[in-house]
Amino acid sequence: METIGVLMTCPMYSYLEQELEARFNLFKLWQQPSKADFLKTNQHKIKAIVGNTKIGADAELIDALSKLEFVASYSVGLDKIDLKKCEEKGIRVTNTPDVLTDDVADLAIGLILGVLRRICACDRHVRSGKWREADFKLTTKILSKRDQIQEFISAAHHLVSSCIRDKGTCTTRFVTSY
Numbered sequence: 651m652e653t654i655g656v657l658m659t660c661p662m663y664s665y666l667e668q669e670l671e672a673r674f675n676l677f678k679l680w681q682q683p684s685k686a687d688f689l690k691t692n693q694h695k696i697k698a699i700v701g702n703t704k705i706g707a708d709a710e711l712i713d714a715l716s717k718l719e720f721v722a723s724y725s726v727g728l729d730k731i732d733l734k735k736c737e738e739k740g741i742r743v744t745n746t747p748d749v750l751t752d753d754v755a756d757l758a759i760g761l762i763l764g765v766l767r768r769i770c771a772c773d774r775h776v777r778s779g780k781w782r783e784a785d786f787k788l789t790t791k792i793l794s795k796r797d798q799i800q801e802f803i804s805a806a807h808h809l810v811s812s813c814i815r816d817k818g819t820c821t822t823r824f825v826t827s828y
Contacts, residue, residue: 655695657715659705662724670700679705689714698722706730712739726750762799766790 653675658667660680670676677696682688689711698720699707707721709732721731723745736743764770767789775786792799 654697655692655717656698656700657692657696659699659701659707659711662700662702666700666724674698693717700724701730703727703730707736708732709735712736712741720744762802763792766792766795 655677656670656674657677657679658670661667661678667676667678675695677688677692679685679688693714693716695717696715697717699711699715699718700722701707702723703725706723706728707730712718712721712732712735718739718741721736721741721743723731723743726745726747726749728743728745731743733743735741768786772786772789775781780786
């Protein structure tokens with residue numbers, strides 16, 4: 651049985667490379683002295699491409715691989731993949747959606763707390779020794795801003811949704827006061 655050829659477009663995690671090498675015939679594009687010669691020699695062997703936000707699969711690469719069936723992005727975005735070309739050729743495309751959703755939510759909560767409680771400014775106040783001379787001004791309790799935070803989260807959700815819908819061309823800016 652012939653092993654499926656997979657083309658990795660750029661270096662990624664060594665674990666990922668090891669797993670792909672164990673399961674497939676892995677080609678590493680960045681190690682090839684001549685991309686054109688490599689593609690000409692191996693065009694019939696490669697059925698899948700694995701890329702990321704740096705190097706995905708443009709129309710030239712897709713056209714060069716006559717047996718290509720699948721493009722995977724080891725990232726959330728699909729910006730580096732020519733989706734129209736993939737659709738034209740019936741090539742399936744996948745990525746890792748929602749892989750960072752929980753982490754982004756955690757960070758957003760941390761940032762909200764940091765801003766409302768002025769954690770960075772307070773840290774600078776203490777580290778500079780100013781605490782000996784004057785108290786740090788009291789900060790805002792997060793529960794007292796519950797309605798504004800809910801409005802902000804709703805507006806942020808709307809903004810992100812519209813940016814995704816408009817493929818990142820969003821130019822809206824938030825102006826808020828605490």
